[in-house]
Amino acid sequence: MKTIVIDPVTRIEGHAKITIDLDCDGKVEDAKIHVTQYRGFEKFCEGRFYTEMPAITARTCGICPVSHVIASSKAIDEILAITPPQAGINIRKIINLAQIVQSHALNFFHLSSPDFIYGFDAPKEDRNIFKMMQTHPQMAKDGINLRAFGQKIIETLGGKRIHPTGIVPGGVAKRIEESQKQIILEQIPDMLKIAQSALEFFKTNLHKFQKEIDAFATFPSLFMALTNENGTLEHYDGTLCFMDSEGNILKDKINPQDYKEFIGEAVESDSYLKSPYYKPLGYEKGMYRVGALARLNIANSCGTPLADKELKKFKALGGGKPVLNSFYYHYARLIEIIYAIEKIEELLNADETMSEDVRRTSKISKSRGVGCSEAPRGTLFHDYQVTKNGIITALNLIIATGNNNLAMNAGVKQAAQAFIDSKNITDGALNRVEAVIRCFDPCLSCSTHALGIVSSKIEVRDHNKKIIQVIDRN
Amino acid sequence: MRAIIGYGNSLRGEDAFGLDVIKELQKLSLKETKLISAHQLTPEMVLELQEADEILFIDTCHDEKNRYALACSLTEQNGLNLSHHISPKTIIYMLKNLYAKFPDFFIYSMMSGSFDVIEDKRRYRESVEIVSRHLECY
Structure with a gap:
C-alpha cells in the first residue's frame, strides 16, 4: 500500500x-x-x-x-x-x-x-x-x-x-x-x-x-441544525433537529440543553478534532453534516423574499429530498448571505x-x-x-x-x-x-x-x- | 495622510507590542495620522487605507536570539497570503492592484521570544516608547 x-x-x-x-x-x-x-x-x-x-x-x-x-x-x-x-x-x-x-x-x-x-x-x-x-x-x-x-x-x-x-x-x-x-x-x-x-x-x-x-462528499448522511416553530431558517434560537438523507425527521424539538442525549463525541488517535455523531445510530453510522447545507435542507423556508426565491431553486436540486452534494455548500452559503442581509434589514x-x-x-x-x-x-x-x-x-x-x-x-x-x-x-x-x-x-x-x-x-x-x-x- | 496600524493579540504577551504602541500614540495629537488597532490584518482594511500616502505596520516578530531588538523593514517581511487574515504585503498588493493606490510603507517590528507573557516589562516598555517617540518625530 x-x-x-x-x-x-x-x-x-x-x-x-x-x-x-x-x-x-x-x-x-x-x-x-x-x-x-x-x-x-x-x-x-x-x-x-x-x-x-x-x-x-x-x-x-x-x-x-x-x-x-x-x-x-x-x-x-x-x-x-x-x-x-x-x-x-x-x-x-x-x-x-x-x-x-x-x-x-x-x-x-x-x-x-x-x-x-x-x-x-x-x-x-x-x-x-x-x-x-x-x-x-x-x-x-x-x-x-x-x-x-x-x-x-x-x-x-x-x-x-x-x-x-x-x-x-x-x-x-x-x-x-x-x-x-x-x-x-x-x-x-x-x-x-x-x-x-x-x-x-x-x-x-x-x-x-x-x-x-458528484464526487465532493456526495453521499447519504444525517443533517443537524437549529430550527424554530415556523420551520424557517434559524441561526440564533430554537431547538435541534436531525434529518436523514431521505428527508425524514429522525428527531426534532430537542432542547439544546439535552444535546448529550443525542450527540456522542468520539476521539480518533490521529487527529485533535473530535468526531461527534448522532448517538442513537452509533459512531460512524450517526455521521451528520451541519452548516449552510444542513440548515437549508432542514428549513422549510428562509422567511425573507429574495432568499426564499433562491431556496426553491436550491431545494429542486434534491428533487424533494435533501441536497446531498457538499459542493453545494457554496451555493447554500451564497443564499444565506442574501438571507442574512434581508434579515438584518427586517430586524x-x-x-x-x-x-x-x-x-x-x-x-x-x-x-x-x-x-x-x-x-x-x-x-x-x-x-x-x-x-x-x-x-x-x-x-x-x-x-x-x-x-x-x-x-x-x-x-x-x-x-x-x-x-x-x-x-x-x-x-x-x-x-x-x-x-x-x-x-x-x-x-x-x-x-x-x-x-x-x-x-x-x-x-x-x-x-x-x-x-x-x-x-x-x- | 499617514496610517499607522498596530496589530497583534492583546492576550498573548509581547504579541501586543503593536497595540501598545498605538495606545501611546493615541495620547499624542499627531497631525494627519490615522491610528488603527487590530487583532490581525484583514482584507476589508484596505477600504480604510484609500487616502493613505504612507502606511506603517507595527508588529511583533518571533526571534529568540534578539529579544526586544527593533527593526524597520523597507520591504515586506511576509509573503503574499490570503486566508482569514493577511500579511502587510497582501494589503499593499490589494491597494495597488484593486484601487490603484501606491502608498509608501514601512514595517516596524519588535523581536520577541515570548507570546505567552511579557518577559521583561522594562525592556518591553522601552521598546514601545522608542518606537512611539520615533513615530511622533518622524
Missing part, C-alpha cells in the same frame, strides 16, 4: 494534513484528514470565573468570535435563568447575521472562487486570489465590500470587529442609535446586489463542475429592536448552562458547569467544524478515490481533495483551539504505510 500526504491543506483556516493510502494495485484504499493542532480551551477555562467566559472563549477564533460570544452568553443566560429583552436578542441576532455575511463572503470570494474562475486543473500559480485580483478585480472588490459591511456592523453594535465585547450575559451592552441604524440600512441595496450577482456567477458556472458536484426596522431595554441581570440560579447557536460553519455548543460561587468546574465545547469531521473524512476519501491515480498524481487531483474540505469551510483553529500557522500537507503512503510522496502546500 502507498500513501499520499497533502500537508498543509491550503485556503482553509488552521493546520491540517491529509493522508491518502494506496493499496497494492495503486488504488486509493483510504484517506483521512489529520488536524494537527491543539489548544485546550476546555481545560484551561476550568477555575475561571463564569463572567469571564464570553471574553475568553471569543479568543477561540479570530474569524467567528461572535458565534462563541453568543453561545457563551446564552450558556450564562441559562445559568442565571434569564431571558434577555427582545431588543437585546435582536441586536445579538443582527451581529450574528453580520458575521455570517463576512465569513461566507470570505470563503466564496477569496478562498474558493479561484477554483470556480480558473478551474481545479489550472496551474496553481494562477489558481489563487492574487491572480483573481488581476483578472476579476470587481469580484475581489465585491468580496471586500461584503466583508466590510459585516465587520462594520459587528464593530458598531459589538464594540470591536474581532472579539467583540458588546454581547454580554443577559443581552447586549448598549442599544442601537438611530444614526447607526440608518448607516447600515443605506448599504443594504448595494450589498444585496453584490450577493445576488455572486450567486448568479456561481449558478452560471455550475455546469463546469459536474464531476466535482433593524422592527420597533422593539430600538428599545433602550437591552439587558437583564440576575444571580446564579443553576449549576449548568448550555448555549447553542448557528455559527457560519454550523451548530455550536458551549456547555458550562459552575459552583454556586461562579467558578467554572467543567466545560465542553462542540464546535461547528467538529460536527462535520466524519463527513469531511468520508468526503476526502470519496474524492481521492474519484480523482487520484497512483500512476499519475496531478496537482489538479490533489487540489480537488483539498477543495472537498474547503466546501465545508472548516475553521480548524476554532474547532481544535489551535496554536499555529495556516498550513496543510498531503502524504501518500504505500501498502506498508511508508510515505512515498509528500506535497507541502505551505
Whole structure:
C-alpha cells in the first residue's frame, strides 16, 4: 500500500494534513484528514470565573468570535435563568447575521472562487486570489465590500470587529442609535446586489463542475441544525433537529440543553478534532453534516423574499429530498448571505429592536448552562458547569467544524478515490481533495483551539504505510 | 495622510507590542495620522487605507536570539497570503492592484521570544516608547 500526504491543506483556516493510502494495485484504499493542532480551551477555562467566559472563549477564533460570544452568553443566560429583552436578542441576532455575511463572503470570494474562475486543473500559480485580483478585480472588490459591511456592523453594535465585547450575559451592552441604524440600512441595496450577482456567477458556472458536484462528499448522511416553530431558517434560537438523507425527521424539538442525549463525541488517535455523531445510530453510522447545507435542507423556508426565491431553486436540486452534494455548500452559503442581509434589514426596522431595554441581570440560579447557536460553519455548543460561587468546574465545547469531521473524512476519501491515480498524481487531483474540505469551510483553529500557522500537507503512503510522496502546500 | 496600524493579540504577551504602541500614540495629537488597532490584518482594511500616502505596520516578530531588538523593514517581511487574515504585503498588493493606490510603507517590528507573557516589562516598555517617540518625530 502507498500513501499520499497533502500537508498543509491550503485556503482553509488552521493546520491540517491529509493522508491518502494506496493499496497494492495503486488504488486509493483510504484517506483521512489529520488536524494537527491543539489548544485546550476546555481545560484551561476550568477555575475561571463564569463572567469571564464570553471574553475568553471569543479568543477561540479570530474569524467567528461572535458565534462563541453568543453561545457563551446564552450558556450564562441559562445559568442565571434569564431571558434577555427582545431588543437585546435582536441586536445579538443582527451581529450574528453580520458575521455570517463576512465569513461566507470570505470563503466564496477569496478562498474558493479561484477554483470556480480558473478551474481545479489550472496551474496553481494562477489558481489563487492574487491572480483573481488581476483578472476579476470587481469580484475581489465585491468580496471586500461584503466583508466590510459585516465587520462594520459587528464593530458598531459589538464594540470591536474581532472579539467583540458588546454581547454580554443577559443581552447586549448598549442599544442601537438611530444614526447607526440608518448607516447600515443605506448599504443594504448595494450589498444585496453584490450577493445576488455572486450567486448568479456561481449558478452560471455550475455546469463546469459536474464531476466535482458528484464526487465532493456526495453521499447519504444525517443533517443537524437549529430550527424554530415556523420551520424557517434559524441561526440564533430554537431547538435541534436531525434529518436523514431521505428527508425524514429522525428527531426534532430537542432542547439544546439535552444535546448529550443525542450527540456522542468520539476521539480518533490521529487527529485533535473530535468526531461527534448522532448517538442513537452509533459512531460512524450517526455521521451528520451541519452548516449552510444542513440548515437549508432542514428549513422549510428562509422567511425573507429574495432568499426564499433562491431556496426553491436550491431545494429542486434534491428533487424533494435533501441536497446531498457538499459542493453545494457554496451555493447554500451564497443564499444565506442574501438571507442574512434581508434579515438584518427586517430586524433593524422592527420597533422593539430600538428599545433602550437591552439587558437583564440576575444571580446564579443553576449549576449548568448550555448555549447553542448557528455559527457560519454550523451548530455550536458551549456547555458550562459552575459552583454556586461562579467558578467554572467543567466545560465542553462542540464546535461547528467538529460536527462535520466524519463527513469531511468520508468526503476526502470519496474524492481521492474519484480523482487520484497512483500512476499519475496531478496537482489538479490533489487540489480537488483539498477543495472537498474547503466546501465545508472548516475553521480548524476554532474547532481544535489551535496554536499555529495556516498550513496543510498531503502524504501518500504505500501498502506498508511508508510515505512515498509528500506535497507541502505551505 | 499617514496610517499607522498596530496589530497583534492583546492576550498573548509581547504579541501586543503593536497595540501598545498605538495606545501611546493615541495620547499624542499627531497631525494627519490615522491610528488603527487590530487583532490581525484583514482584507476589508484596505477600504480604510484609500487616502493613505504612507502606511506603517507595527508588529511583533518571533526571534529568540534578539529579544526586544527593533527593526524597520523597507520591504515586506511576509509573503503574499490570503486566508482569514493577511500579511502587510497582501494589503499593499490589494491597494495597488484593486484601487490603484501606491502608498509608501514601512514595517516596524519588535523581536520577541515570548507570546505567552511579557518577559521583561522594562525592556518591553522601552521598546514601545522608542518606537512611539520615533513615530511622533518622524
